[in-house]
Amino acid sequence: MFPRPPTGSGSSAAQGMPSIAARIDRLPASRSLWIAVTLLALGGWFEFYVTFFLGYVAPGMIKAGLFSASSLGPLSALSAIKFAGFGTFVFATFGGLWVGTIFVSQLLDYFGRRAVFTWALLWYVACSAIMAFQTNGFAIDIWRFLSGVGIGVEFTTIDTYLAEMTPRHMRGKAFAVQQTISFLAVPFVAFVSWLLIPIAPWGFDGWRWVVLIGTVGAVAVWFLRLRLTESPRWLAKQGRHEEASRIVDALEARVQQETGRPLPPPIEGLADEEGKGSYAEMFREPYLRRVVMLSLFNLAGAFSYYGFAAWVPTLLAQRGINITHSLEYAFIIAFANPVGPILGTFIAERLERKWIMCWGLAGMMAFMFAFARASSPLALITFGVLFTLSANIQAFASHNYQSEIFPTRFRMRAVGFVWSWLRISSAFSGLIVGAVLMSGGVFGVALLMGGTTALQILLIALLGPRSTGLSLEQINA
Numbered sequence: 439m440f441p442r443p444p445t446g447s448g449s450s451a452a453q454g455m456p457s458i459a460a461r462i463d464r465l466p467a468s469r470s471l472w473i474a475v476t477l478l479a480l481g482g483w484f485e486f487y488v489t490f491f492l493g494y495v496a497p498g499m500i501k502a503g504l505f506s507a508s509s510l511g512p513l514s515a516l517s518a519i520k521f522a523g524f525g526t527f528v529f530a531t532f533g534g535l536w537v538g539t540i541f542v543s544q545l546l547d548y549f550g551r552r553a554v555f556t557w558a559l560l561w562y563v564a565c566s567a568i569m570a571f572q573t574n575g576f577a578i579d580i581w582r583f584l585s586g587v588g589i590g591v592e593f594t595t596i597d598t599y600l601a602e603m604t605p606r607h608m609r610g611k612a613f614a615v616q617q618t619i620s621f622l623a624v625p626f627v628a629f630v631s632w633l634l635i636p637i638a639p640w641g642f643d644g645w646r647w648v649v650l651i652g653t654v655g656a657v658a659v660w661f662l663r664l665r666l667t668e669s670p671r672w673l674a675k676q677g678r679h680e681e682a683s684r685i686v687d688a689l690e691a692r693v694q695q696e697t698g699r700p701l702p703p704p705i706e707g708l709a710d711e712e713g714k715g716s717y718a719e720m721f722r723e724p725y726l727r728r729v730v731m732l733s734l735f736n737l738a739g740a741f742s743y744y745g746f747a748a749w750v751p752t753l754l755a756q757r758g759i760n761i762t763h764s765l766e767y768a769f770i771i772a773f774a775n776p777v778g779p780i781l782g783t784f785i786a787e788r789l790e791r792k793w794i795m796c797w798g799l800a801g802m803m804a805f806m807f808a809f810a811r812a813s814s815p816l817a818l819i820t821f822g823v824l825f826t827l828s829a830n831i832q833a834f835a836s837h838n839y840q841s842e843i844f845p846t847r848f849r850m851r852a853v854g855f856v857w858s859w860l861r862i863s864s865a866f867s868g869l870i871v872g873a874v875l876m877s878g879g880v881f882g883v884a885l886l887m888g889g890t891t892a893l894q895i896l897l898i899a900l901l902g903p904r905s906t907g908l909s910l911e912q913i914n915a
Contacts, residue, residue: 458674458682460704461690463606463909468696470689474603475612477663478596481559482620484656485592487627488566488585491648492531494631496524498645504575511576525868530579532865534586535593540858542591544717547850551602552668555595559660562588563653570649590861594853601841601849602671606909610786613838617779621830624775627652632769671910675846705909720852724903725844729856731901732840736860738890739836740867742802743829746822746887767815771822778830791839792902796895798832801825803891810884842905845914 465471499505505523507514513526521529538558545554562585569581596616604612630651634644673682694701720729778798785794805825812818844852874882905913 455683456704457709458670458679458686459709459909459911460706461686462603462670464702464704465605465690465693466697466702467605467608468693470692470696471604471608471612472615474666475600475615476619477659477666478600479616479619480659481555481592481656481663482596482616483623484559484652484659485562485589485596486620486623487652488562488589488649488656489531489535490624491627491631491652492528494627495635495645495648496527498635498643498648499527499578500524502643502645504573504578506575509575510579511574513576513579521869526575526579527582528868529865530583531586532861534583535590536858536861536865537583538587538590539594539854539861541854542587544851544854547848550668550672551595551599551850552666555592555599556660556663558588558591558595559656559663562586562592563656563660566649567653570646570653594850594857597837597841598850598853599666599669601838601910602669602846606907607787609842610791610835610838610906611783614779614782614786614834617782617830617834617837618776621776621779625769625772628769628772671846709911717848717851719848720844720855725852727901728843728903729852731897732856733859735836735894735897736856736858737863738893739860740863741871741890742799742887742894743833744864744867746802746806746825746829767819767822770819771826774823774826775830778827778832779834781827782831782834786835786838787906790904790906791835791842792898792904794835795832795839795898795902798828798835799891799895799898801828802832803888806884806887806891810881839902839905842910843903843913846910 500523503509505526507517510516510523510526514522516522516526516529542558565581565585565588569578569585572578572581597613600612600616601609627648631644631648634647637644639647667685668681670682670685673679673685690701719725782794802825805821805828809818809821809825812821840856841849841853871883871886874886878885903913
């Protein structure tokens with residue numbers, strides 16, 4: 439994506455020149471940088487598509503009898519922990535995400551960002567395509583689990599790569615743009631499912647078409663992503679300074695050509711990281727506090743964020759809206775998903791990241807309680823939209839935050855570890871939300887979400903370090 443400039447253009451690979459980190463952080467925003475952000479975001483769009491079709495394909499799969507005990511075979515034993523029928527598909531999804539997030543993603547700190555996320559995309563595309571042709575629940579769950587492994591790797595890699603490739607002054611806005619594009623997948627998959635799930639074009643079940651549409655588009659994105667380079671920060675950390683310098687040389691030449699003015703001077707005293715780091719270093723100060731903070735934050739996030747997103751049609755039905763209208767209202771609320779990050783582009787570099795997260799969480803808490811007390815369709819839709827806006831303003835900031843408060847030498851391992859708590863709690867949170875809904879109604883769910891959201895606010899407000907406007911190396915000095 440960033441060709442090497444001609445000889446004599448000012449290569450800075452020589453000894454004694456500014457660090458790779460200093461050279462990246464002084465770059466002004468330009469077309470080349472935003473192209474890289476867009477290519478990453480397009481990959482994220484398909485990851486969101488493949489993840490969020492979970493609830494939309496459920497009616498078609500269940501109607502086809504794919505999750506009867508006989509169809510599930512050995513997986514029917516999961517009923518002992520209350521995962522029966524379609525619940526096994528949910529469990530397989532988040533189980534795969536957990537494995538990909540905590541185990542496979544560790545490879546990125548050893549083998550680099552570009553290689554792993556490029557092949558992870560092909561992995562989950564292939565597994566999803568194979569899943570679309572399976573004829574029993576057991577096989578579908580196995581391939582969904584394997585697909586989830588690839589998706590888990592992709593989610594964590596995009597955040598890591600984006601944090602390392604963008605200058606400090608545009609890092610927050612870059613995450614907001616990436617999340618905006620990715621969240622556009624949610625209303626799209628809702629629309630495609632609405633059209634295809636009830637029918638079977640050419641004798642092929644509608645839910646299978648929904649799955650295949652996501653895989654075909656993702657392959658096209660894979661070819662576009664081949665233009666991306668390896669992270670220069672990661673290369674420098676590995677001691678591959680000459681290779682890192684060549685990539686930044688080309689990037690500097692492109693940015694200078696696009697902006698039509700000389701580059702600003704590098705930040706003085708900003709050194710590249712050295713050494714490979716270790717897993718054990720995550721559990722020593724100052725990083726132990728950050729690991730504990732974000733692990734608990736993500737553990738609670740399965741209830742505060744996914745508790746509404748995954749249950750909104752059911753919550754609407756509990757408020758007296760019939761099932762047909764509840765799906766329509768959920769479809770309208772889904773359109774609010776990309777709007778939160780859009781609003782985030784205006785505040786991402788103006789406000790401290792941790793406080794954006796806290797205000798977003800406070801909005802989620804307030805609007806969930808309002809939703810629980812509302813009765814008219816207009817009020818329910820309004821508060822549902824406002825909750826979704828708040829949730830996704832918080833989401834873009836938290837994706838950025840947890841990627842930037844760990845050093846490059848073990849960033850991928852740390853992000854994978856703290857995110858794994860969201861994955862594993864998401865597999866079980868549906869059981870808890872369902873039980874609370876049955877015993878305490880929508881207001882009981884609001885109390886559960888309010889408590890977990892309050893915990894998240896306290897964790898970030900009290901333990902979170904500053905990050906906005908700082909270099910990754912300054913945050914982790």
